[in-house]
Amino acid sequence: MTSKTVKCPKCKNETTITGKPGEKTQIICPKCNSKGVFTFPIENTESKTTTDSFTIEVNNLTKKYNNFKAVDNVSFNVKSGEIFGFLGPNGAGKTTAIKAILGLIQTDTGQIKINGIDIKEDEKQAKKHVGYLPEKVAFYNNLTALQNMHFYAEMKNVPKTECKPLIIEMGLEDAVNKKVGKFSKGMQQRLGMAQALLGNPPILILDEPSGGLDPRGVALIRDKIREMKNKGSSVFVSSHILAEVQAVCDSVGIINKGVLVAEDTLENLRDRLNLKPKLVMELEKVSDEIINSVKKLEGVEKVDVLGVMLHVICNPRAKSKIILAAEKAGGNILNIQTMEPSLEEVFMKFTEG
Amino acid sequence: MDLNSIYFIAKKEMMDNVRNLWIIVITIIFAILTIAMSALGSIFSDEWQGLGMTVALMMSIVQLLVPIIALMLGYAAIVKEIENGSMNTLISLPVKRMEIILGKFLGLGGVLSFTILVGFGLAGIVIGIMVPDVNYVEYLVFIGATILMGIVYLTVALFFSTLFKKRSAALGGAIFLWFFFNMILPVILLGIAFAGASITDIMSGNAPEWYYAVQLVNPMTVYSTLVTLSFGSMPTAMATPQLQYPEFYTSGLMVLILFIWIIGFLSLSYWRFYKRDI
Numbered sequence: 001m002t003s004k005t006v007k008c009p010k011c012k013n014e015t016t017i018t019g020k021p022g023e024k025t026q027i028i029c030p031k032c033n034s035k036g037v038f039t040f041p042i043e044n045t046e047s048k049t050t051t052d053s054f055t056i057e058v059n060n061l062t063k064k065y066n067n068f069k070a071v072d073n074v075s076f077n078v079k080s081g082e083i084f085g086f087l088g089p090n091g092a093g094k095t096t097a098i099k100a101i102l103g104l105i106q107t108d109t110g111q112i113k114i115n116g117i118d119i120k121e122d123e124k125q126a127k128k129h130v131g132y133l134p135e136k137v138a139f140y141n142n143l144t145a146l147q148n149m150h151f152y153a154e155m156k157n158v159p160k161t162e163c164k165p166l167i168i169e170m171g172l173e174d175a176v177n178k179k180v181g182k183f184s185k186g187m188q189q190r191l192g193m194a195q196a197l198l199g200n201p202p203i204l205i206l207d208e209p210s211g212g213l214d215p216r217g218v219a220l221i222r223d224k225i226r227e228m229k230n231k232g233s234s235v236f237v238s239s240h241i242l243a244e245v246q247a248v249c250d251s252v253g254i255i256n257k258g259v260l261v262a263e264d265t266l267e268n269l270r271d272r273l274n275l276k277p278k279l280v281m282e283l284e285k286v287s288d289e290i291i292n293s294v295k296k297l298e299g300v301e302k303v304d305v306l307g308v309m310l311h312v313i314c315n316p317r318a319k320s321k322i323i324l325a326a327e328k329a330g331g332n333i334l335n336i337q338t339m340e341p342s343l344e345e346v347f348m349k350f351t352e353g
Numbered sequence: 354m355d356l357n358s359i360y361f362i363a364k365k366e367m368m369d370n371v372r373n374l375w376i377i378v379i380t381i382i383f384a385i386l387t388i389a390m391s392a393l394g395s396i397f398s399d400e401w402q403g404l405g406m407t408v409a410l411m412m413s414i415v416q417l418l419v420p421i422i423a424l425m426l427g428y429a430a431i432v433k434e435i436e437n438g439s440m441n442t443l444i445s446l447p448v449k450r451m452e453i454i455l456g457k458f459l460g461l462g463g464v465l466s467f468t469i470l471v472g473f474g475l476a477g478i479v480i481g482i483m484v485p486d487v488n489y490v491e492y493l494v495f496i497g498a499t500i501l502m503g504i505v506y507l508t509v510a511l512f513f514s515t516l517f518k519k520r521s522a523a524l525g526g527a528i529f530l531w532f533f534f535n536m537i538l539p540v541i542l543l544g545i546a547f548a549g550a551s552i553t554d555i556m557s558g559n560a561p562e563w564y565y566a567v568q569l570v571n572p573m574t575v576y577s578t579l580v581t582l583s584f585g586s587m588p589t590a591m592a593t594p595q596l597q598y599p600e601f602y603t604s605g606l607m608v609l610i611l612f613i614w615i616i617g618f619l620s621l622s623y624w625r626f627y628k629r630d631i
């Protein structure tokens with residue numbers, strides 16, 4: 001119940017009325033008897049779900065296949081509400097680590113907690129909070145997309161009414177009642193994402209979500225990841241497409257040959273590797289004077305000349321000074337571009353050798 | 354344990370098989386065969402055979418067919434989902450592996466029971482109309498025993514479906530199983546029989562007790578013993594000569610043995626599946 005004081009438009013008499021949000025009330029002014037209608041405003045019930053505790057904690061995880069360590073003493077944490085990118089070359093152990101988190105494989109050592117619940121102690125409770133898109137998505141081929149989703153909705157205890165809208169959101173409106181056996185790889189991937197999103201899970205685990213998707217599908221997945229983050233979910237995503245990860249991730253973990261070689265925010269990783277942004281200027285004419293005046297500036301590390309292009313590796317704050325200095329030295333700047341060090345460079349640095 | 358998860362998996366397993374239609378075809382085949390057996394009996398005598406006689410005639414067909422159906426139903430239950438990849442998603446759902454095994458077992462068991470019950474039940478009703486004085490209780494015991502025997506083979510098949518990496522290997526395993534239970538095991542037990550007792554001793558029930566005990570290793574023997582015991586003595590048309598059973602051969606013991614098979618292989622299936630990397 002909320003109460004509200006309203007003023008009669010005719011006689012300016014004030015009365016207090018009470019009602020539920022969204023309720024329409026007839027008001028009769030006690031003084032002058034004029035009638036009016038007041039609708040109580042609907043409160044903004046869409047408050048962000050607080051998911052502070054919804055995280056993935058992995059401690060000292062080791063998984064051996066025969067004697068080969070696919071994952072070797074790996075520990076990391078996914079903070080609540082963040083998008084965590086899990087990177088590594090082919091065969092690094094990403095899928096193996098993800099399978100361990102979900103209890104798909106037996107582990108040799110280590111502890112895994114989802115939302116504080118040890119997966120070995122109460123796997124059912126732990127998995128309740130997770131939506132998962134496997135690397136090799138597969139469904140029941142004899143069932144339609146909708147029938148498949150209905151089964152997963154039953155198992156997740158989610159209303160079946162969520163199914164169809166999700167299938168449509170993932171761009172499969174023409175295939176709702178088509179058998180999944182007739183789906184293309186990309187269509188299965190889209191349905192897999194719809195399945196993972198069932199019930200708005202506070203934790204989303206996606207193993208190479210862009211696999212087999214066209215550019216529009218890739219963009220769709222990226223939007224969904226952002227949308228889930230805005231709803232307060234934590235997203236754990238393994239990927240090869242570094243530009244993708246760079247565009248959405250807050251933190252990254254890099255795994256190589258089963259060993260976690262880095263875990264940090266992207267910015268910190270760049271700093272640690274001393275990767276600086278690059279300023280690229282196209283000049284009408286390059287002269288020694290220009291080069292020297294730029295080189296002298298504080299924050300400038302390196303200047304390379306490629307024809308009429310000046311590549312300056314520098315501190316981000318020095319950019320405007322560089323431009324001014326170049327112009328002062330008589331340079332006519334035709335075009336300016338800044339290049340942030342890409343995740344690719346970070347990735348290569350950590351996984352070389 | 355969560356009954357809802359078990360129920361949803363069982364329901365899906367049933368629906369899959371019903372959608373497949375083959376299980377409906379088999380139900381009809383059962384009914385037709387049974388009715389045909391009864392009607393064919395009229396060649397030898399002037400009228401349709403009663404249910405007891407029909408059961409006796411049916412036994413050998415049932416002993417061939419029911420294991421095949423059970424093995425076909427169960428051999429791929431787990432391995433097909435692992436091979437195809439849908440097991441990844443299934444296990445990621447809030448469900449325990451125990452619930453997956455039980456759901457599959459109950460769903461497939463339901464399909465098998467339904468097939469046997471409806472197939473033979475329909476036939477029983479038809480025969481009941483044609484023949485006076487039918488003992489339905491005995492016939493129901495026969496149906497129940499057949500279901501129990503079918504479920505034994507189903508759990509063995511379920512175990513095999515947790516054992517292999519490839520569906521094709523599991524199929525090979527299931528075919529081997531059928532041969533083993535129908536051909537190899539009986540020969541082994543027969544060998545033991547001749548080593549342990551003479552034919553006349555066996556026929557008259559004078560063989561040592563351990564000999565009779567060893568025969569119960571074969572679930573099919575347990576099943577046919579159970580049916581024979583409940584029908585009193587089998588009509589003479591039965592192909593195998595009438596054995597004299599020792600005193601410890603009771604219906605209760607036979608049912609117990611079949612249950613031990615079921616629980617044993619269900620446990621083995623769970624144990625294998627639990628330890629398995631997907």
Ligand SMILES: Nc1ncnc2c1ncn2[C@@H]1O[C@H](COP(=O)(O)OP(=O)(O)OP(=O)(O)O)[C@@H](O)[C@H]1O
Nearest residue numbers: 065070088089090091092093094095096097135630
């Ligand atoms: N079932 C298995 N049996 C034996 N070895 C395995 C098995 N699964 C994975 N491996 C090995 O473990 C290592 C890690 O594999 P994993 O699938 O985790 O890599 P990944 O990082 O996901 O690679 P990709 O980027 O290609 O998907 C590989 O060397 C792989 O050969």
Ligand SMILES: [Mg+2]
Nearest residue numbers: 094095096135
């Ligand atoms: Mg992988």
